Amino acid sequence: MKTRTVERTRLVPHTIDGRTEMVLDRYTVDVPRPPRDWDRIVLTGVTAAAASIGVASIVWSTASIGDLLARSVPEPAAYAAAAVFDLVWLSCMALEWLARYDQARAALPRRAGYVALAVAMAAVGAHGWISGEIAIGFIGAAVSGLAKAMWTVVLRHHAKPLDPLTQQWVDKQRAEAGGRLAMVAVRRELTRAEQAVTAEHAALSGASPDADPERPESRADRPDDEETPAVTGPMTIADAVRTALSSGITDPDAVLRYVRTVADANAKEASVERYIRSLRTPA
Known part of the structure; x- marks a missing residue:
């Protein structure tokens, strides 16, 4: 069995000149080394590979679509606009990941991601067709499709589906927290409105804005x-x-x-x- 050395501490009595104090003593022990979590290692590797594929897809699509747009606009603007195509569907994938515990909320970014992917693939294919390299256009368009498919599989593996009852409980908790968060903005808006009313009343009556006509001070105090x-x-x-x-x-x-x-x-x-x-x- 493999072991690993771990440093630990403990309080021990230490006496000098008849006076005892509890001091910190450091010592090492050998504990069993846990087995490698190969599932976690494989999942981490696959996620890293998906990230690399996403970066490669952005570079390829930007180069291809940028060359297509550069025929009509300056190159800096063309390549900046070209980067949008793949970034849109990747951003939709990120929103889908954030909504992984709410399938209803995840549906919209999922559909939007597929639409953005189709537009990006069509733009890459159009570049190959205009350049007279139809085969390269189809293959280049497949790069974005493969990247999207890879990320979809990875996100589905990371996502933990909830049963209907648990999903309802999560929705109620999220709604309650969202209501409290919304009331913060509502109270802030009401405070601004009350201050505006007070300032308007003061401007019309010539009174000080700090004097609230609805809240007169006690006569005993004045x-x-x-x-x-x-x-x-x-x-x-x-x-x-x-x-x-x-x-x-x-x-x-x-x-x-x-x-x-x-x-x-x-x-x-x-x-x-x-x-x-x-x-x-x-x-």
Whole structure:
């Protein structure tokens, strides 16, 4: 049996001058070497071969279609456009791979990939026909077809089909996660809309955009902004207290502020409270 050496660590007591501490000790052990996973090695090799075939297909198609298009447009533009043909169906294969656990979603990129492949093969065949090399045109078109077939087989081997019940469970989980993700964008959009409404209202009313008319601050936090009755002329302290109470101002501090505003700036708190008690006491 083959083995391999593995380094491990452990805590061991170590004493110096009568003081013991737990220290880290490194040691090696021989453990059985697992057998080679030939299935994984073969699959990795096949995937690498498919990747190489895909690159070769892109190079061949680009050279062939680029030479065809260069008859009418400058070469840089012709070869840049030629690279699109095989890149499209390869991109569709990548999307098909991403949707390997959802056959319904994978159907569209699969069909689109076949359409793009047919267009690429027709372009390569047209280049051979125009160049007078029909056989080379057919063989060159087969390069893209073989690359597509190779990638299809590899992806089918990697894909793990799900039974109907498991597929429904996966779809529900994906829909729930997608709903939460969608709500992030929706909330962001609603926030922008609310900010726009607030800014528009501020522009029309001349108020500060930070002041939300729908959310006024508590009057207890803004005593200076409390509504006060209109001043009709000079008042005595008693008249001012009577006017404040009749206007619905019941807080003694608010009444005192009103009296000092319209009647006597030096009005005493005790005098105002006495007038309040006398006016509240029924005769």
